[in-house]
Amino acid sequence: MAPDLTVKIGNLLLKNPVMPASGCFGYGEEYASFYDLSCLGAIVVTGTTATPRTGNPPVRITETPAGMLNAIGLQNPGVEAACVKIRRLQAYKTPVIVNVAGNTVEEYLQVIEVLEREKTVSAYEINISCPNVKAGGMAFGTDPDTAAKLVAALRPATQKTLIVKLSPNVTDIVDVAKAVEVAGADAVSLINTLLGMAIDVERRRPVLANITGGLSGPAVKPVALRMVWQVSEALKIPVIGMGGISNAKDAVEFLLAGATAVAIGAANFRNPTVCPEVINGIENYLTRHGFQSVREIIGLARTQGDR
Amino acid sequence: MMQKRQMEILEHTQLTEEIFRLTLAGGIGAKPGQFVQVGLGPTWEPFLNRPFSVHNCTKTTLSLLYRVVGHGTRLLAQKQRGSILSVVGPLGKGFPPTKRRQAVLVAGGIGAAPLYYLMRMLRAEGKDVIFLYGAKTAAQIVLEDEYRSLAREFYLITEDGTAGTKGLVTDLLPQILGENEAEIFACGPNAMLRAVAQTAAEKKLPCFVSLEAQMACGVGACLGCVVATADGNYRRVCADGPVFAAEEVFRFGS
Numbered sequence: 133m134a135p136d137l138t139v140k141i142g143n144l145l146l147k148n149p150v151m152p153a154s155g156c157f158g159y160g161e162e163y164a165s166f167y168d169l170s171c172l173g174a175i176v177v178t179g180t181t182a183t184p185r186t187g188n189p190p191v192r193i194t195e196t197p198a199g200m201l202n203a204i205g206l207q208n209p210g211v212e213a214a215c216v217k218i219r220r221l222q223a224y225k226t227p228v229i230v231n232v233a234g235n236t237v238e239e240y241l242q243v244i245e246v247l248e249r250e251k252t253v254s255a256y257e258i259n260i261s262c263p264n265v266k267a268g269g270m271a272f273g274t275d276p277d278t279a280a281k282l283v284a285a286l287r288p289a290t291q292k293t294l295i296v297k298l299s300p301n302v303t304d305i306v307d308v309a310k311a312v313e314v315a316g317a318d319a320v321s322l323i324n325t326l327l328g329m330a331i332d333v334e335r336r337r338p339v340l341a342n343i344t345g346g347l348s349g350p351a352v353k354p355v356a357l358r359m360v361w362q363v364s365e366a367l368k369i370p371v372i373g374m375g376g377i378s379n380a381k382d383a384v385e386f387l388l389a390g391a392t393a394v395a396i397g398a399a400n401f402r403n404p405t406v407c408p409e410v411i412n413g414i415e416n417y418l419t420r421h422g423f424q425s426v427r428e429i430i431g432l433a434r435t436q437g438d439r
Numbered sequence: 440m441m442q443k444r445q446m447e448i449l450e451h452t453q454l455t456e457e458i459f460r461l462t463l464a465g466g467i468g469a470k471p472g473q474f475v476q477v478g479l480g481p482t483w484e485p486f487l488n489r490p491f492s493v494h495n496c497t498k499t500t501l502s503l504l505y506r507v508v509g510h511g512t513r514l515l516a517q518k519q520r521g522s523i524l525s526v527v528g529p530l531g532k533g534f535p536p537t538k539r540r541q542a543v544l545v546a547g548g549i550g551a552a553p554l555y556y557l558m559r560m561l562r563a564e565g566k567d568v569i570f571l572y573g574a575k576t577a578a579q580i581v582l583e584d585e586y587r588s589l590a591r592e593f594y595l596i597t598e599d600g601t602a603g604t605k606g607l608v609t610d611l612l613p614q615i616l617g618e619n620e621a622e623i624f625a626c627g628p629n630a631m632l633r634a635v636a637q638t639a640a641e642k643k644l645p646c647f648v649s650l651e652a653q654m655a656c657g658v659g660a661c662l663g664c665v666v667a668t669a670d671g672n673y674r675r676v677c678a679d680g681p682v683f684a685a686e687e688v689f690r691f692g693s
Contacts, residue, residue: 155661156656156660156661157660158658158659158660158661158662162656162658162659162660162678163658163660165440165441165442166441166442166443186671186672186673187662187665187673189667189673190652190664190665190666190667190673191653192662192663192664192665193653193654193655193661193663193664194653195485195486195487195653196486197483197484197486198483198484198486199483199486200486200487200655202655202661202663204661204662204663207662207665207673349483349486350483350486351483378483398486398655400656400660401487401488401655401656401657401660401661402478402480402486402487402488403443403478403525404443404527404656404658405443
């Protein structure tokens with residue numbers, strides 16, 4: 133019998149633990165011609181703000197060893213226009229999670245207020261970790277008190293599942309994670325990108341117009357895995373692990389470290405069919421090792437260590 | 440239909456020190472002006488795929504014409520006949536259909552790549568094609584005979600005068616256009632595209648330019664390859680382009 137891949141994140145029952153990472157999957161439609169998006173554990177759409185954002189000037193991306201830097205700057209059409217695109221995802225039989233961003237607590241609230249009317253939206257991922265915008269974004273995610281106040285302000289605004297996306301650009305990610313758990317988050321997702329930069333030696337200036345950008349791809353995986361290990365040990369709520377996952381083996385590592393689900397980001401750019409490939413790969417892994425359910429391996433590397 | 444395919448190299452020819460033509464087995468049903476993303480794996484170096492315009496596309500083959508400019512193209516140049524490449528595409532919007540009888544195609548250097556397929560399709564539709572091929576120097580001109588044989592009129596121009604006329608494509612363009620009601624299609628360096636667009640604007644002729652950008656996803660998801668448009672917004676070179684109406688991306692005077 134095929135192993136059971138279902139997992140629970142807050143109120144969401146996911147058919148499998150694999151979803152694309154916000155910002156790497158547009159509004160879903162970009163990847164819909166490669167495979168049926170219904171196969172995904174969830175669809176996570178790009179960072180959405182109350183009003184349209186033009187984003188940062190180019191150059192916005194550059195390749196780095198085993199990864200890339202980006203400084204998109206939360207370009208999005210604003211929540212009203214985003215709703216039109218989000219409604220199209222009704223066609224797929226999988227939950228839709230919207231990444232929510234803002235400069236102020238009020239702006240986050242405004243976005244949620246509009247999205248509350250959309251029955252296609254199953255959950256929110258609160259973005260307190262975007263490294264590429266001047267105000268808001270990561271500013272909410274680097275201090276546990278500020279993060280907790282934001283989550284406490286958003287919690288009464290919705291019954292839907294509230295996931296908080298954490299920044300790795302902090303001294304102790306566990307402090308921030310614990311603070312948002314106490315403030316009412318249903319789950320945390322980590323990591324967002326690591327702040328980095330690149331310099332063009334011929335032109336003798338930074339490659340990115342924004343000077344700094346967020347590092348992602350296989351290069352960040354060990355850092356992400358360590359943080360997922362630490363956070364899932366300290367929290368009772370589920371962890372969605374991400375950061376450089378590019379194949380099923382990477383995904384299984386995150387599950388063994390304690391993640392209940394995983395998200396795949398930059399790897400989609402290299403391989404547009406990576407998400408279904410990882411789902412199949414996890415199933416094969418479970419079958420090969422005789423597990424009946426993916427839930428049996430969540431955090432298993434930690435408990436094995438105790439024995 | 441946009442897909443990920445594993446395609447075998449049928450032919451890989453070095454045309455000059457820097458320019459190669461790669462022919463892969465399999466039709467992908469691309470339109471002129473569309474592009475593909477080629478994976479250079481299996482290692483993480485380089486991490487991202489590389490975008491290449493479709494140089495030619497038949498029912499059974501896909502050809503790319505590229506210049507070695509960096510790490511990715513250097514690796515690609517080493518791939519041998521019989522190797523398998525991962526190809527994602529066709530991607531982007533191609534050149535729009537032309538209603539006019541005459542088309543003037545302006546190529547700058549390796550920008551000639553997508554214009555071959557465009558010229559072939561325009562000729563199949565019975566259009567009258569004038570081809571203007573510019574480069575820095577004679578060594579950057581490739582497949583001259585193939586381009587020449589498809590065009591009704593063919594002009595060669597190099598900055599150093601080592602082939603054809605000496606000068607820039609825009610030195611020749613106004614007289615080539617004359618009083619013709621032509622449509623202009625251009626691909627090449629940004630400075631050339633801007634100059635071609637300006638000539639077109641002065642003559643009030645429709646002009647379409649094919650842009651190049653560093654890309655990550657190639658499908659419109661990551662918003663990494665945007666170009667600033669004349670109205671102050673950003674558009675995705677991969678999904679909204681790579682072909683744009685000239686007035687969308689260039690603004691002149693007034």
